[in-house]
Amino acid sequence: MRHLFRRECKALWHSPWQLALVSYIPLIGVIALWWLFSAGLPRQLPVAVVDLDNSQISRMLTRQLSANAVIAPRSFANEAAAIEAMRQAQVYGLVILPYQLRKDLLTSKQPTIDIRYNSQFLLVGKLLSSQLQLSLAEGLTQIGEVSLLLKGANKATVDVSLTPISNQTTALFNRNNNYVGFLVPPILIALWQLLSMLVFVNSVNAELIPQGERYYLARNIWPKVWVKVLFYSPIMLVHSGFILVWLYHYLALPVSGSLWLLLLAQAFMLMALWLLVLVIFMIMRDSARTVSFCTALFAPAFAFMGITFPVNDMPILAKWWRLVMPSSHYIDSHVSVVSYGVGLPQVLTQISSYWGFLLLLPLLYVLGRQAQKIPPQGQVSLPVNLEVNR
Amino acid sequence: MNFWQLIVAECKAILADKAIVMTLFGGVLFYSVLYPLPYLNQVPTEQQVVVVDHDNSSLSRLVTRHADASAKIKILANVNSIDQAQTWIDQGKAHGLLVIPANFRRDLLLGKGATLSYGGDASYFLIYSAVAEGLVSAGIDASKQVQLIGLLARGQNPQLALQAVNSVNINSVPAFNPSLGYTPYVVPGLFLLILHQTLLIGTGILGAGQWRKSGYWQQVRPVTLVLARLSVFMMIYALFSSFYLGFCFYWYKVSVVATVVEVGLFMLPFLLATGSLGIYLSSLFNRRELPTQLYLLVSMPILFVSGFVWPIALIPEPLVLASQVIPAVPAIMGMLELNQLGAGWSAVMPKWLQLWGLFAVFATMAIVAIARKQKSVSVTS
Structure with missing residues (x-):
């Protein structure tokens, strides 16, 4: 042996x-x-933001996006340039804040904010899709809050009537994904x-x-x-x-x-x-x-x-x-x-x-x-x- | 020996070698079926979730039903406590849990607000994202319903109430891979890598087998030999590429944007660069089993460094720079931009030129290496 x-x-x-x-x-x-x-967490992923409104609200929404650790907004003047950048994989997502967003919100019409995310890169795309919606929703809640307060609602009830059910999501066994x-x-x-x-x-x-x-x-x-x-x-x-x-x-x-x-x-x-x-x-x-x-x-x-x-x-x-x-x-x-x-x-x-x-x-x-x-x-x-x- | 005789000799040498035939023809066919096999169902659906319902009211049951109605979620059972839910998850029977707090309905009716807690098993990211997406959308839906009922109860006009609940439409649409499917995501990059690796292995085994023995390869000029070998492998790989990028992309429902001419034009320097790299590296092997082993080990790192699985911006800079000399790395990214994202020819031009540059360098290196091999073998013999 x-x-x-x-x-x-x-x-x-x-x-x-x-x-x-x-x-x-x-x-x-x-x-x-x-x-x-080794980077571990996807952070600062470039996203094209096309602000066609250039109002206080649209700028606030852009700031909301840049406050998110995953998103790094890049300003584009028009849609064509942004789409081109997305096709070349320079940005992984695209947010279009429409013309007269603020006016439509104030006159209670329903404006549409368009989001496109690159799902060819599935991992990045899925992450951006949820994070973009999260950030925009957060910003839009603030607008709703102001409008409710203007209508004379009680400060204490404003939060609850905006989001009666709040969500708490936990990634089990891998807390920070x-x-x-x-x-x-x-x-x-x-x-x-x-x-x-x-x-x-x-x-x-x-x-x-x-x-x-x-x-x-x-x-x-x-x-x-x-x-x-x-x-x-x-x-x-x-x-x-x-x-x-x-x-x-x-x-x-x-x-x-x-x-x-x-x-x-x-x-x-x-x-x-x-x-x-x-x-x-x-x-x-x-x-x-x-x-x-x-x-x-x-x-x-x-x-x-x-x-x-x-x-x-x-x-x-x-x-x-x-x-x-x-x-x-x-x-x-x-x-x-x-x-x-x-x-x-x-x-x-x-x-x-x-x-x-x-x-x-x-x-x-x-x-x-x-x-x-x-x-x-x-x-x-x-x-x-x-x-x-x- | 003229060029045509050399081409015929090369073809014979390739086809007579069982290991090469098995790797090239067998491998390319086998992988085209095996690699996408786990992903054929494209999207994870019906993930098992358990519910911990501390409320047991009409509203909590509504939330549970709505969650179950989501295509992403299947409610398995209603358990009594979070501890019990944990055992379900630990045993692998469930991958997520939804906790509805006590007095959920009462608090909402009193206008106090309530919190729904979701948990998903993040050891598996697709499962986690499916569970989270499904449960969050069910929660948001329930939230809107409560809001609407509240507004209506206060005497609001139903149309206005609906509008107040959805003040902005968020129109979020996936681009380039509209179904969010897994095969359209994996297949384009992976199949280019398979072509790259099998081409390297094929040239590697052929070379490693020949250098030891004297043969026809000594009787021609190195330039002619490299040209002839490249031509033969190009012929074979033109066939394989048409099969992979033509039929397989169609079969696996990969979105294809570029024209045939553009794809062919882009594949040409990629295959040429890979082929000449393979010929050059084959001069470094002296045993026929080695090329397969070495290329097998490097294939996973090449796949991940190419930047479609993990974003290039997050890969350490030195790795990205070093990987640029591997033909598959610029080719995978360039091909994705050209064929899947529709970036247009001018956008991938730098990568195309890079591939031509790689071809020039590797071809020169291959010629020099073969010249040296020819000399050393003739000296020893």
Whole structure:
């Protein structure tokens, strides 16, 4: 057993790429992706304001907009210029305060304030849409207040009759809608899954024995695979642990449960991932093709996690595909522990959702037996020449 | 070996390589189905919400019914306490809660005002925004109804009362992606990235496989080889681009504004720059499995730095500047402006020229790199 470990160490040491994959590439990836989103809260998003009225009220509304942290109003003289700026993505929204807004309000006609927001950039657009309406509504309430006071209403009753029901909206588990807390953990988990997959694929690919046109595996492949699992699991868990410590200790994102539970869930995710990789490897038995196939399989894992787009609204096929990805199983535990602070029993129940992967074990055994059937040496093994040599 | 023979040799080398064929043809087809798959329903609807009704009056039930009537919300149950609602949320059965305070109706009738509290699970932002939007609009609706009843009770003319309640119309309309759908948002940028990454992988595997062995690539001038390889990949990618930007955009209901000529004109330097970058980078690989792995790892950062998921203004300046040398970054933004926002050709001209500039630089680098490879391999052999 010990010599197998030593062999694994040596293989790792002599492969610069593999060494990079377990050392500095994860660090660079994690820090770079965090840095990209480090602003956390979308603020000061440019919005075009076309003030066709230029009255006291329209200027007050513009000031209301600039008081909102999300909105940075930019003045435009006419609609055409504003639309042009919006088409070039220089501004993400457009507010048109109509001509004679003040007069219409005073003479109790219903003026219309037009808002357009860029929904091609969905994230920014949705945020601006709600914030623009919020700011304008706040400004318009003040106008209503003045008009009620002028009609001789009691100061105490003015607020209530303007907005009898006030709303209090709370973003549970992520109070200030911080994108670092929402988006970065699943992205980093997706990256970590890709890295773990690559490390393991590279490691098992080294065990292929070329014979004729195909590759085969040695008789003692299983102990080697076990050693690989035991060798690389702690290494990859150190990286995922680093991600957790970085996010929830150094950046101090809120976390209600225990990070050890997450580490446990990650260990199970690794096992499931490596089982899947082994099956693909045994079926393909060709290094470049295994890498290509695993890449194709795991590259879209992030989309299937259900963080950006809710799982309940995915089509049934996507829900099934989601179950194939170990990361989607893990992310449920991640959210439960980080947001809801669940304990060990619930995490264990969630881990039991991996049961489907156990079905791969007998398949793996059969495939392994197939792969070990090396044809007798007598066969002439001519490398196929694919080059067009002229 | 003349140019046409070289082109034929290149085609054969690409088609005979199973890993390249699998990545290019298989990958492009597979991703066109798999990536948009989770988003096919476009908009999150019917999010589960529990109600904590401490009032149990006609008005509180009206608010609950109105909330349930919203397409975004499905009222699951009426629970007794906030603690109980929390267990529902912790178990993942519900994603939001609506709390109606005690004496809600009484306070409103007495003109005291009341507060409705909403909570949404912000671990999932789309769920949170759907819950918040649905509940807030139900609350505002109830508020207006109460206001209207109050005004009418004071003897106000119904028409005037309606007008007093809605003094201003706010006409808020989404532009460019009118349905607020998720595939029109993700697909245009993502598919350009897929083209970019598969092109890099294809040229990478082809190069990495060839440099080790002597072959036809040594018998031609580096300039000719780069030109021939680019021509072959351009032919393949003209096909892929038509499939992605033509059929897939139509299939996934992406709004398309630009003309075919404009799109083609913009794609040309993008594909050329990407292809020559791929050829140059392929000279740095010596194993065929490496390009796929490296390009896989950088694809997520490229996607996020391109500026359609997370606004460019919020990305740290050094990252934005550094990313400008990746052809996908100016191409994704330029293509979105041209094809989805309808900015017109003059607006994307700087990005178009930038892509041509990248092509010039990368093509030169590729030629120099191949010349060096040819020398080093002929020396060793």
